[in-house]
Amino acid sequence: MTKTALISGITGQDGAYLAEFLLKKGYIVHGIKRRSSLFNTDRIDHLYQDPHVPQRNLILHYGDLIDSTNLIRTIQQVQPDEIYNLAAMSHVAVSFETPEYTANADGIGTLRILEAIRILGLEKKTRFYQASTSELYGLAQETPQKETTPFYPRSPYAVAKLYGYWITVNYREAYGIYACNGILFNHESPIRGETFVTRKITRALTRIKLGLQDCLYLGNLDAKRDWGHARDYMEMQWLMLQQEQAEDYVIATGTQHSVRDFVNTAAEELGMRLRWHGQGINEVGALEEVHAAPESRIIIRVDSRYFRPTEVQALCGDASKAREKLGWVPKTNFRELVSEMVREDLKSAERDELVKKHGFGVYDYHE
Ligand code: NDP
Numbered sequence: 175m176t177k178t179a180l181i182s183g184i185t186g187q188d189g190a191y192l193a194e195f196l197l198k199k200g201y202i203v204h205g206i207k208r209r210s211s212l213f214n215t216d217r218i219d220h221l222y223q224d225p226h227v228p229q230r231n232l233i234l235h236y237g238d239l240i241d242s243t244n245l246i247r248t249i250q251q252v253q254p255d256e257i258y259n260l261a262a263m264s265h266v267a268v269s270f271e272t273p274e275y276t277a278n279a280d281g282i283g284t285l286r287i288l289e290a291i292r293i294l295g296l297e298k299k300t301r302f303y304q305a306s307t308s309e310l311y312g313l314a315q316e317t318p319q320k321e322t323t324p325f326y327p328r329s330p331y332a333v334a335k336l337y338g339y340w341i342t343v344n345y346r347e348a349y350g351i352y353a354c355n356g357i358l359f360n361h362e363s364p365i366r367g368e369t370f371v372t373r374k375i376t377r378a379l380t381r382i383k384l385g386l387q388d389c390l391y392l393g394n395l396d397a398k399r400d401w402g403h404a405r406d407y408m409e410m411q412w413l414m415l416q417q418e419q420a421e422d423y424v425i426a427t428g429t430q431h432s433v434r435d436f437v438n439t440a441a442e443e444l445g446m447r448l449r450w451h452g453q454g455i456n457e458v459g460a461l462e463e464v465h466a467a468p469e470s471r472i473i474i475r476v477d478s479r480y481f482r483p484t485e486v487q488a489l490c491g492d493a494s495k496a497r498e499k500l501g502w503v504p505k506t507n508f509r510e511l512v513s514e515m516v517r518e519d520l521k522s523a524e525r526d527e528l529v530k531k532h533g534f535g536v537y538d539y540h541e
């Protein structure tokens with residue numbers, strides 16, 4: 175029987191990969207997208223189907239996690255077998271500037287969907303996936319972090335997600351809803367948002383290489399993360415909803431790299447040789463690119479505006495439970511991830527280079 179899934183956050187990185195994955199599995203996929211003054215469906219344009227086509231298997235609905243009536247109506251219309259709650263204000267640094275909105279969308283937004291399931295009497299029909307995060311561990315109490323590691327959130331984003339995590343557990347226990355938390359560690363891809371550090375690096379270095387940008391400004395170069403490929407993590411989200419019992423799982427690669435390692439690996443992929451000046455997060459560090467220019471020049475600077483009031487210094491996950499119970503292992507290693515991101519950003523930088531060569535403006539926006 176054909177299954178129906180509803181994805182909130184379908185226009186985001188994970189939403190796009192998950193929609194593609196579920197469509198390949200034969201699902202009818204519904205997605206919630208926000209109204210925006212510009213088209214915001216770039217990441218799913220290759221899956222898009224004209225609304226005038228009668229038998230569509232990808233259907234988009236306008237909506238917002240801060241609008242309960244909209245969520246209830248959409249869920250009532252769709253009657254989904256599975257809901258994947260991926261929508262969130264997902265940028266940790268921005269959450270310090272918009273803490274109330276973040277709490278509303280990321281915390282209470284989760285409750286709104288769970289309540290909609292209850293109000294509509296779908297507790298036995300609809301399975302629920304919550305996009306939880308390694309940021310819950312924050313000031314990590316043990317390394318590597320697993321399902322039983324205590325939480326210590328370090329940002330308004332992480333605190334909002336903590337509420338989302340526990341309300342999911344609570345609705346599972348209180349009302350018997352099949353509801354799971356995937357505690358996912360950082361996962362990246364060529365369609366990662368441009369202001370997350372990995373994409374910011376691959377995008378900037380490729381543009382610097384082609385002379386489209388002068389300098390990349392970064393914050394804490396010593397932060398360490400467990401970076402995986404987003405594509406590898408999507409099957410897990412689905413698998414979690416196909417088990418007999420709803421449970422929570424950590425998804426991670428188990429390897430850790432610093433922001434500095436990421437920069438070095440991306441530069442190597444581009445054949446750029448970097449010389450580092452300065453150490454640590456409190457100094458103004460500068461890098462010199464000694465390959466492309468006749469004289470060496472500074473191409474990366476540390477800018478304290480990218481430091482966070484409270485930082486998560488290091489995270490590394492232990493996904494043994496997912497491996498043992500769900501048979502999951504990540505397919506892409508760190509080097510392959512960086513290489514793919516660099517390759518894709520180089521292609522788009524080359525397109526911009528061509529545009530510039532023909533006399534049109536190419537603009538850069540530093541957040
Ligand atoms: P993105 O930021 O790429 O996508 C977020 C999505 O949520 C976008 O579609 C965005 O819409 C939508 N959205 C934001 N606010 C609202 C709102 N109020 N109502 C409805 N939709 C909204 O995030 P990712 O794809 O990377 O992450 C997916 C989820 O997984 C998020 O919940 C994130 O917090 C979580 N997560 C991500 C990890 C990662 O490393 N990527 C790791 C662990 C958890 P729009 O396109 O209009 O902005």
Ligand code: GDR
Pocket residue numbers: 264265266267306307308309358359360361369370371372374391392393394395397398399433480481482485486487
């Ligand atoms: P994170 O990802 O906060 O882990 O959240 P991000 O890429 O933003 O930061 C990772 C680390 O890099 C440091 N950093 C910088 N970060 C950004 N964005 N920009 C910079 O210039 C910069 N310089 C250094 C940060 O301080 C941090 O330590 C991501 C999001 O996808 C969340 O939604 C998700 O829950 C977690 O991953 C797991």
